[in-house]
Amino acid sequence: MTHNPDSPTPRPGAAFWAVLRREFAGYFRTPLAYVFLAVFNAFAISLAFFVGNIYEAGVASLDRFFLYHPWLWAFLAPAAGARLWAEERRQGTIELLLTWPVTVWEAALGKFFAAWLFLGCALLITLPMAFTVCYLGDPDVGVIVSGYVGSFLCAGACLGIAAIASALTRSQVIAFVTGFLACFVLVLVGYGVFDELLSGAFATGTVEEIRRLGLWRNLEPFTLGLIDLRPTAYFLTVAFAGLGLSTLIVERR
Amino acid sequence: MALIEVSRLEKSYGAIRAVKNVSFSVDRGEVVGFLGPNGAGKSTTMKLLTGYLRPDAGTAVVAGFDVVEHPVAAKAHLGYSPEGAPAYGEMTVREFLRFAAELRGLTDPAQRVADTLKLCRLEEVAGQSVDTLSKGYRMRVGFAQAVIHDPAVLILDEPTDGLDPNQKFEVRRILKDMAARKAVIVSTHILEEIAELCTRVIVIAQGEVRCDESKERFLQRGADLNQVFRKLTA
Numbered sequence: 001m002t003h004n005p006d007s008p009t010p011r012p013g014a015a016f017w018a019v020l021r022r023e024f025a026g027y028f029r030t031p032l033a034y035v036f037l038a039v040f041n042a043f044a045i046s047l048a049f050f051v052g053n054i055y056e057a058g059v060a061s062l063d064r065f066f067l068y069h070p071w072l073w074a075f076l077a078p079a080a081g082a083r084l085w086a087e088e089r090r091q092g093t094i095e096l097l098l099t100w101p102v103t104v105w106e107a108a109l110g111k112f113f114a115a116w117l118f119l120g121c122a123l124l125i126t127l128p129m130a131f132t133v134c135y136l137g138d139p140d141v142g143v144i145v146s147g148y149v150g151s152f153l154c155a156g157a158c159l160g161i162a163a164i165a166s167a168l169t170r171s172q173v174i175a176f177v178t179g180f181l182a183c184f185v186l187v188l189v190g191y192g193v194f195d196e197l198l199s200g201a202f203a204t205g206t207v208e209e210i211r212r213l214g215l216w217r218n219l220e221p222f223t224l225g226l227i228d229l230r231p232t233a234y235f236l237t238v239a240f241a242g243l244g245l246s247t248l249i250v251e252r253r
Numbered sequence: 254m255a256l257i258e259v260s261r262l263e264k265s266y267g268a269i270r271a272v273k274n275v276s277f278s279v280d281r282g283e284v285v286g287f288l289g290p291n292g293a294g295k296s297t298t299m300k301l302l303t304g305y306l307r308p309d310a311g312t313a314v315v316a317g318f319d320v321v322e323h324p325v326a327a328k329a330h331l332g333y334s335p336e337g338a339p340a341y342g343e344m345t346v347r348e349f350l351r352f353a354a355e356l357r358g359l360t361d362p363a364q365r366v367a368d369t370l371k372l373c374r375l376e377e378v379a380g381q382s383v384d385t386l387s388k389g390y391r392m393r394v395g396f397a398q399a400v401i402h403d404p405a406v407l408i409l410d411e412p413t414d415g416l417d418p419n420q421k422f423e424v425r426r427i428l429k430d431m432a433a434r435k436a437v438i439v440s441t442h443i444l445e446e447i448a449e450l451c452t453r454v455i456v457i458a459q460g461e462v463r464c465d466e467s468k469e470r471f472l473q474r475g476a477d478l479n480q481v482f483r484k485l486t487a
Contacts, residue, residue, distance in 0.1 A: 011358050014355065014356065014357075014358035015356045015357075015358070017355075018352060018355040018356040019356065021355075022341075022344075022352050026341075026343065026344075029343045029344070030343060091339055091340075091341065091342060092335065092337060092339030093339045093340065093341055095300070095305050095335040095339060096333075096335065096339055096340070096398070098304075098305055099303040099304060099305050099328055099331070099333045099335075100328060100353070100356050100357065101324075101325045101326075101328040101329040101356075101357060101358075102325070102328075102356060103324070103325060
């Protein structure tokens with residue numbers, strides 16, 4: 001067997017971290033990241049104030065702030081996730097990446113966690129909201145923390161869906177729109193109007209089962225301070241199923 | 254054992270058989286010119302050899318590692334620049350090479366990047382983003398990422414495509430310098446490149462190997478290489 005001492009088989013994990021660092025830094029290489037962070041914050045806060053009337057409610061809690069997060073993630077996770085694979089295909093760099101000594105899974109994990117981390121940054125920037133509530137009143141900090149955990153998990157689920165959309169196309173726009181539509185359906189599931197629609201078509205038990213698949217239905221317990229197994233498992237399942245399926249799609253190129 | 258061993262490779266896209274029963278091997282010190290018309294199966298063969306595509310049948314072995322069975326080990330010994338030399342456009346040249354070095358898990362990536370920038374004469378554009386580079390520089394960036402780990406096997410898909418004569422000369426010079434220690438495959442449809450650069454010629458047309466011989470024998474086929482090419486690929 002021929003061995004070239006200059007090109008060793010890389011140690012496991014090297015590629016994962018290299019991809020994660022590159023992808024995460026990649027968000028900040030364009031102004032888009034800052035626009036994204038600004039838009040997320042503006043919407044997160046103004047929805048809570050002007051639609052959720054968080055101030056008028058007179059209660060020191062963030063549940064009305066988290067109430068709108070499924071909507072935000074449905075829109076913004078596909079925006080951040082659209083580039084995951086679509087951009088690699090468009091630039092042709094996917095052929096480089098996949099002929100470098102990295103498995104598709106390592107690359108996919110690095111990309112996914114970089115994007116999730118980026119969404120986490122967007123969430124962290126809303127922390128002044130929490131501080132304000134703490135300043136104005138005496139909220140249950142545990143409830144706020146669990147709300148943030150839930151929102152972060154919800155972001156991961158939306159990102160999983162976005163990853164599938166991104167793996168299917170070379171256009172970021174198409175990836176964004178399809179990802180958004182799929183997430184949007186999961187937001188609608190569990191809302192009153194949509195329930196009525198479902199009740200017409202399915203039995204009550206079935207409607208209840210479908211409702212359980214909605215994003216808000218799973219985020220709600222977190223905003224009440226409960227970190228339950230079921231909604232946690234739901235978000236992680238959607239996130240990692242999306243990650244897995246998108247990776248399989250890339251692998252089968 | 255040869256550094257590249259290709260045996261009975263097959264690849265179809267739907268009903269089209271892009272690569273038909275292709276076999277050859279390349280030893281250290283050889284520079285093989287892959288010659289053929291557009292759509293002949295050159296790029297597909299390279300994609301199979303680099304593990305980007307999976308063959309329908311047959312095997313490709315790089316530095317002793319089967320690219321399907323041991324893809325990561327095979328790819329560690331392989332440098333590849335795809336057609337058009339794609340690169341992450343928003344990164345600077347230095348960042349891009351640094352990423353390639355880190356992903357490959359090279360020890361002392363900073364030093365490798367510096368050496369490669371020098372080797373490929375990219376120092377003056379190292380801080381520029383790849384998107385802003387001229388075609389000549391872009392091609393050299395593609396070449397640079399392929400040689401940063403000093404691989405045993407080098408596969409370059411049209412590395413001089415679209416370059417001006419000076420830039421072509423430059424790429425060939427670098428290639429010749431390192432060729433003795435490597436097995437190199439270069440695809441091209443520039444016939445003069447064969448005489449300049451290669452030690453051996455493989456002509457591919459309609460997915461088949463039409464001719465596989467030393468450069469000297471190939472050049473003896475006729476004074477007009479264009480005519481030789483047309484005859485072989487008809």
